[in-house]
Amino acid sequence: MTLMNQWSRRALLASFAAASGARFVARAAAQTETQGAGGGAAPFGYPDVVKRARDLAAAPYDAAIPAMPDGLANLDFDAWRDIRFKSDKPLLDGQNNNFRLELFHLGHLYKRPVTINVLRDGIPAPIPYASNLFDYGRTKVEANLPVNLGFAGFRLRFPINAPHVWDEVVAFLGASYFRFLGRGQRYGLSARGLAIGAGQRLNEEFPFFREFWIETPGPAAERIVIYGLLDGESATGAFRFDLVPDQETYIETNVTLIARKAIPDLGLAPLSSMFYVGKNDRRFSDDFRGELHDSDGLLMHTGAGEWIWCPLSNPVAPAVSVFLDTNPHGFGLLQRDRNFPDYQDLELAYELRPSYWIEPHEGWGEGRVVLLELPTSDETNDNIVAAWSPKDGLEAGKSLAYGYRITALTMDQDLTPGGRTIATFHVAARALGAPESPPPGATRFLIDFSGGELSYYMSDPSMVAVVATTSNGRILRTFLTPNTHIRGFRAGVDIAVDPGQSADLRVFLRAGPKALTETWTFPWRA
Structure with a gap:
């Protein structure tokens, strides 16, 4: 064209x-x-x-x-x-x-x-x-x-x-x-x-x-x-x-x-x-x-x-x-x-x-x-x-x-040495297929990470931790699920922020002291 x-x-x-x-x-x-x-x-x-x-x-x-x-x-x-x-x-x-x-x-x-x-x-x-x-x-x-x-x-x-x-x-x-x-x-x-x-x-x-x-x-x-x-x-x-x-x-x-x-x-x-x-x-x-x-x-x-x-x-x-x-x-x-x-x-x-x-x-x-x-x-x-x-x-x-x-x-896999964010989803008060729904008033973010060494850890997800922080509000819960479709993981984060308030969220995956992924960040207004 x-x-x-x-x-x-x-x-x-x-x-x-x-x-x-x-x-x-x-x-x-x-x-x-x-x-x-x-x-x-x-x-x-x-x-x-x-x-x-x-x-x-x-x-x-x-x-x-x-x-x-x-x-x-x-x-x-x-x-x-x-x-x-x-x-x-x-x-x-x-x-x-x-x-x-x-x-x-x-x-x-x-x-x-x-x-x-x-x-x-x-x-x-x-x-x-x-x-x-x-x-x-x-x-x-x-x-x-x-x-x-x-x-x-x-x-x-x-x-x-x-x-x-x-x-x-x-x-x-x-x-x-x-x-x-x-x-x-x-x-x-x-x-x-x-x-x-x-x-x-x-x-x-x-x-x-x-x-x-x-x-x-x-x-x-x-x-x-x-x-x-x-x-x-x-x-x-x-x-x-x-x-x-x-x-x-x-x-x-x-x-x-x-x-x-x-x-x-x-x-x-x-x-x-x-x-x-x-x-x-x-x-x-x-x-x-x-x-x-x-x-x-x-x-x-x-x-x-x-x-x-x-x-x-x-x-x-x-x-x-x-x-x-x-x-x-x-x-x-x-x-x-x-x-x-x-x-x-x-x-x-x-x-x-x-x-x-x-x-x-x-x-x-x-x-x-x-x-x-x-x-x-x-x-x-x-x-x-x-x-x-x-x-x-x-x-x-x-x-x-x-x-x-x-x-x-065209593709950016060679730029980053670790895992990359493949997709981001967020749902208020519920999330299909998740271990449990977030409480009323909370928002659940689902982040798909793939690449780097993540496929190595899929056989033992307990070695991988979700590190989540927020500049405002509270992190209520995090969870991690292997995602075979992308040979990586889906991280879940439930956050509560007062209505009308803003927060900067940050999430990455870690194995011991080693960061496995880039840092996902998202400015969020409740």
Whole structure:
């Protein structure tokens, strides 16, 4: 399935920033034309993008969007989607070239022009707009649109699933959003360049990429370099993305941010996803599909070495969970449930959605992983955000340089050394098949753990203990049952919390002093 089809239900959130302004296309084109014109000039690279980000931060923020030609601004989604880049004009294409560049047309929600350059021998060349690059289908637009019109974004194709079949492997479209795929995966969650104020939801900003530079890869190259210039009301930024398509595609990302003004709530390596219905949330059950989500949990590998799993939920009211840490080893939004019968969606293939895993290149210091969960009444909204927030934010005029690898995973068994959480269920006042029902007013959580050394202990469950704690209320009872279906255990925890009160629950399995599983954690409001 192409991104044009899959991006439809993400268009709203990914394009909110399209209402917040920019010109810069013509000016950027003029700058890039002079770059490297003199003999002996150094090849264009990341330091040049950093310099542009600093210069941009020193100038007043320009929120204006150039007026779009008639017929583009009022396109509905179907009309915009009908404008397709002609497959016989793939840029970067040449003999033995694995990568093909295609462009997205402006229109509908995508009103902000983005300048896209191709780097050849270190010299940037902006791609001028030309109507003959596109097949407009049934959509009617002006015949003579200006060459500095710009584009909404771009995508790269690569033979990732089969030789000589150029499938979409990455796309940048809308604000600072981008998506990428590994082999056999289907689009689901999104990554973002930067989030500002996402946890507060009061004055959230959507920084955006103004300009991209794409290096022309060599013959048969299996990686490609993309540079991006980010702009926003509070910060600018220079990005270098080294994309490596593979069975589990990854992007080495290096970033330099420059603050226009103080930013107390900074979200680095942010991820956006959707969770509507899952095993632990059955409020919406009038659909033949049992589960509907792009991700089902947040996984963290803390600086202290602990693995933490937090199942996602579709809350009744907005919920923010904060996980304090120092120098995290990694975090990400994962889709662990890969069983088609749980979804039963032949078209959308939720079981093939990728997980995105973030691994910092270097120590990120003190801070917190912030998880935002918003209520949603259907599956069309990205209602989940996860990001790293540094403890001290960023002062006006200061810069912050950092890097990370982001990987598109299909299975995450190799990430964690111990047992993993396979499923979470909770039932108030009763639980079928359990040793006994919880008392009135209590809630029972059932957690399925599998993997690691758990199969070794199934013959003698008495050696395994359930370790359960809560920040509020009381743990009334725990029990453990071998689960042969997953070659692991089902842990049961009964908890009593006063109505209207909240509690953070933590559960893991232990044999003697040895932890056998990751720590399951769940913010719970009675």
